[in-house]
Amino acid sequence: MPNYASEIRMYLKQRPILLRYLKGGDINCSSLARNISKEVYGDKKSEVAVRASLLREAQSGGDFELAEEAALRVLKGSTLEVRTGLCVVLSKKQVRVPVVIVSTSRSGIMSLVEEGHAKKIQGYDRVVRNVDMIAICSGKNIEGTPGVVSLILNTLAQEGINVVEITSCHYDTLLVVNSHDTQKAFGILREMIRGKH
Numbered sequence: 001m002p003n004y005a006s007e008i009r010m011y012l013k014q015r016p017i018l019l020r021y022l023k024g025g026d027i028n029c030s031s032l033a034r035n036i037s038k039e040v041y042g043d044k045k046s047e048v049a050v051r052a053s054l055l056r057e058a059q060s061g062g063d064f065e066l067a068e069e070a071a072l073r074v075l076k077g078s079t080l081e082v083r084t085g086l087c088v089v090l091s092k093k094q095v096r097v098p099v100v101i102v103s104t105s106r107s108g109i110m111s112l113v114e115e116g117h118a119k120k121i122q123g124y125d126r127v128v129r130n131v132d133m134i135a136i137c138s139g140k141n142i143e144g145t146p147g148v149v150s151l152i153l154n155t156l157a158q159e160g161i162n163v164v165e166i167t168s169c170h171y172d173t174l175l176v177v178n179s180h181d182t183q184k185a186f187g188i189l190r191e192m193i194r195g196k197h
Helices: 004-013 016-023 029-041 047-059 063-076 115-120 140-144 148-158 179-194
Strands: 079-091 101-105 108-114 124-137 163-169 172-178
Touching: 004 016, 004 029, 004 047, 016 029, 016 047, 016 148, 029 047, 063 140, 063 148, 063 179, 079 115, 079 179, 101 163, 108 115, 108 124, 115 124, 124 163, 124 179, 148 163, 148 172, 148 179, 172 179
Parallel strands: none
Antiparallel strands: 079 108, 079 124, 101 108, 124 172, 163 172
8 A cells, every 4th residue: 555645745845846835725735636646646546645645745844844945045145147148059079269157068068158159169069049147146055055956946947937057156056048038037036036936
């Protein structure tokens, strides 16, 4: 027999936005239980047990709230900067133009450059145009606070915003988003910093 309590707790921990809305009373528990029963257990027979587990999680305090509160405190002390007119260049070798960000991994090199410099680059694998960078400039406390980046990415994903690239430098979290998402992403992040999201 399944251990519904621990399985549902794990399911929700992997979906922190869902857990936040559940705890805030913004989700219909019966409907969610029905969907989880079908998704996780393959039928509706476990719906009552899943609903009971969801209600327990919605009412319980604990680590999730503490972690999210700590992450929100970091964000409340942050500032935002935006840089527009950029493109992402994916290549095997370093590009020979000024870069805003460069990140190297086993699969290649990601260079964020101003759109005007892209024409001068040769030998790239792919160029992603019409992107902007949003820099979230936090304080030193980000180093010891788990979940800050997770909270940012999950909140943006919940609003349908794809983060094309992400990197961090010192206390700054640098997000690259499609230009058409910049204004919306900036607004969401500004609300998080003000403590209204």
